[in-house]
Amino acid sequence: xxxxxxxxxxxxxxxxxxxxxxxxxxxxxxxxxxxxxxxxxxxxxxxxxxxxxxxxxxxxxxxxxxxxxxxxxxxxxxxxxxxxxxxxxxxxxxxxxxxxxxxxxxxxxxxxxxxxxxxxxxxxxxxxxxxxxxxxxxxxxxxxxxxxxxxxxxxxxxxxxxxxxxxxxxxxxxxxxxxxxxxxxxxxxxxxxxxxxxxxxxxxxxxxxxxxxxxxxxxxxxxxxxxxxxxxxxxxxxxxxxxxxxxxxxxxxxxxxxxxx
Amino acid sequence: xxxxxxxxxxxxxxxxxxxxxxxxxxxxxxxxxxxxxxxxxxxxxxxxxxxxxxxxxxxxxxxxxxxxxxxxxxxxxxxxxxxxxxxxxxxxxxxxxxxxxxxxxxxxxxxxxxxxxxxxxxxxxxxxxxxxxxxxxxxxxxxxxxxxxxxxxxxxxxxxxxxxxxxxxxxxxxxxxxxxxxxxxxxxxxxxxxxxxxxxxxxxxxxxxxxxxxxxxxxxxxxxxxxxxxxxxxxxxxxxxxxxxxxxxxxxxxxxxxxxxxxxxxxxxxxxxxxxxxxxxxxxxxxxxxxxxxxxxxxxxxxxxxxxxxxxxxxxxxxxxxxxxxxxxxxxxxxxx
Numbered sequence: 001x002x003x004x005x006x007x008x009x010x011x012x013x014x015x016x017x018x019x020x021x022x023x024x025x026x027x028x029x030x031x032x033x034x035x036x037x038x039x040x041x042x043x044x045x046x047x048x049x050x051x052x053x054x055x056x057x058x059x060x061x062x063x064x065x066x067x068x069x070x071x072x073x074x075x076x077x078x079x080x081x082x083x084x085x086x087x088x089x090x091x092x093x094x095x096x097x098x099x100x101x102x103x104x105x106x107x108x109x110x111x112x113x114x115x116x117x118x119x120x121x122x123x124x125x126x127x128x129x130x131x132x133x134x135x136x137x138x139x140x141x142x143x144x145x146x147x148x149x150x151x152x153x154x155x156x157x158x159x160x161x162x163x164x165x166x167x168x169x170x171x172x173x174x175x176x177x178x179x180x181x182x183x184x185x186x187x188x189x190x191x192x193x194x195x196x197x198x199x200x201x202x203x204x205x206x207x208x209x210x211x212x213x214x215x216x217x218x219x220x221x222x223x224x225x226x227x228x229x230x231x232x233x234x235x236x237x238x239x240x241x242x243x244x245x246x247x248x249x250x251x252x253x254x255x256x257x258x259x260x261x
Numbered sequence: 262x263x264x265x266x267x268x269x270x271x272x273x274x275x276x277x278x279x280x281x282x283x284x285x286x287x288x289x290x291x292x293x294x295x296x297x298x299x300x301x302x303x304x305x306x307x308x309x310x311x312x313x314x315x316x317x318x319x320x321x322x323x324x325x326x327x328x329x330x331x332x333x334x335x336x337x338x339x340x341x342x343x344x345x346x347x348x349x350x351x352x353x354x355x356x357x358x359x360x361x362x363x364x365x366x367x368x369x370x371x372x373x374x375x376x377x378x379x380x381x382x383x384x385x386x387x388x389x390x391x392x393x394x395x396x397x398x399x400x401x402x403x404x405x406x407x408x409x410x411x412x413x414x415x416x417x418x419x420x421x422x423x424x425x426x427x428x429x430x431x432x433x434x435x436x437x438x439x440x441x442x443x444x445x446x447x448x449x450x451x452x453x454x455x456x457x458x459x460x461x462x463x464x465x466x467x468x469x470x471x472x473x474x475x476x477x478x479x480x481x482x483x484x485x486x487x488x489x490x491x492x493x494x495x496x497x498x499x500x501x502x503x504x505x506x507x508x509x510x511x512x513x514x515x516x517x518x519x520x521x522x523x524x525x526x527x528x529x530x531x532x533x534x535x536x537x538x539x540x541x542x543x544x545x546x547x548x549x550x551x552x553x554x555x556x557x558x559x560x561x562x563x564x565x566x567x568x569x570x571x572x573x574x575x576x577x578x579x580x581x582x583x584x585x586x587x588x589x590x591x592x593x594x595x596x597x598x
Binding site: 141142143144147152153154155156158160162163164165241 | 374376378379380381383384387388389390391392399400401402404423424426427428430431432508509511
């Protein structure tokens with residue numbers, strides 16, 4: 001009886017080749033009739049991309065309530081600084097683009113690391129994003145986003161024009177020296193709330209990277225540079241619609257204020 | 262011994278009497294038959310739980326930074342949801358931009374604020390919370406304030422199956438506002454319900470003058486809602502400090518245009534105009550009688566009317582007949598807190 005069984009086993013193993021029978025595995029064997037547990041899979045097909053946003057005030061690291069001088073030597077300091085960014089995408093070396101879905105973030109100087117999401121492994125020549133939110137999201141009802149979403153009106157830093165439906169992309173407030181000869185201290189308030197579809201800016205940063213593991217992009221954001229060529233003595237505030245010229249000037253500075261480290 | 266057939270018959274009777282009744286549709290709004298249908302978004306159908314939560318939040322002063330202001334502070338039910346001030350005042354008596362408008366029958370419009378900058382009730386209900394001149398607060402801080410409040414937790418869950426948050430706040434307040442129907446003035450009783458004793462002779466004269474070719478008031482203030490929901494410039498000023506609709510559209514042709522307000526309950530909602538600059542209904546009629554200042558964007562309907570003193574008095578009498586006492590004293594709309 002045992003002999004018969006033993007013979008039978010030998011006979012069976014001769015008829016049925018064993019190997020990896022999973023088509024998605026690297027060592028898939030089409031001839032294998034039964035799986036021997038040897039399947040090997042490509043690990044890390046996607047990698048996590050993180051944005052390391054380093055906020056600055058000109059040459060200095062960003063610090064709230066700390067005096068610095070702007071493009072014309074005028075002293076200023078910041079009490080609020082936040083920027084909505086969105087639509088992160090990566091261009092590969094074959095002319096293709098990968099867009100990270102639902103990528104919305106609110107950058108604040110005190111938070112440096114932002115996990116953007118996962119991208120397929122590969123070589124990417126540049127990465128881009130929008131300063132602001134896309135126009136569809138910009139006209140959405142903030143309360144309709146999931147409660148924990150960055151764009152939800154539950155967000156403690158929610159910045160939105162409730163009288164005209166639109167996110168305040170760049171919200172920067174502080175104090176500035178408004179003396180004519182710039183000899184005073186930063187003690188007069190300035191407020192810049194910049195938004196509207198037209199003033200969103202698309203940023204593209206050249207960075208040739210081979211992504212085959214979790215990777216970080218290091219970016220500088222210079223808040224003083226946002227005010228280049230803006231006379232803060234004359235234009236102490238802009239809520240965009242009430243001072244479009246100053247708003248456009250700040251928006252125009254965005255791409256030069258953001259750079260790869 | 263009871264036969265099996267009897268069992269079957271009895272069972273049959275029992276089953277038929279256990280048949281589910283059609284769930285009666287509760288009418289939360291009781292819209293008069295002479296009013297149009299109101300569009301209600303599918304995601305925010307009216308339920309008692311939603312209305313109750315919205316009403317509680319409407320009168321909730323914790324939504325303001327210093328716990329002093331709720332929606333009901335400026336939108337007082339007894340003044341047809343206005344506040345009797347020229348310009349709305351928020352926390353610390355901060356002056357807002359404009360006169361507080363009534364929200365009677367507000368569910369019919371997709372034009373919120375006098376310049377139409379916001380197009381849904383759900384969006385609008387969030388706005389005053391964040392406005393620096395109004396409640397000067399944030400939803401995040403309000404949620405901290407009510408953290409652990411069992412009543413709110415239960416009410417949000419019953420209304421939307423959610424935890425307290427922006428969605429429930431905005432939707433429930435909108436739901437409550439959609440129940441604010443005002444359609445039972447003496448004018449309604451006379452005009453649509455056949456009660457010929459509801460209006461005095463003078464008020465009837467005023468009514469007929471209102472719709473006449475001489476005044477054409479009803480061209481913009483179209484009954485029964487008494488607004489055409491459009492933006493019009495009525496030639497109040499030569500130079501408009503508040504540019505109205507232009508603030509939103511950025512078009513010069515919209516300078517000085519504001520949403521046509523309803524005239525319902527107008528007797529209770531003084532002072533008048535977008536800036537509360539006109540005190541009495543007589544002065545309002547006098548303005549239209551004068552034909553406005555002749556602003557380039559002025560509506561063609563605003564022209565000298567050649568009203569006699571009697572006619573002015575008749576018109577004012579008619580306007581006062583648009584007051585709906587049952588609306589302003591409805592306990593369903595009062596502060597439940």
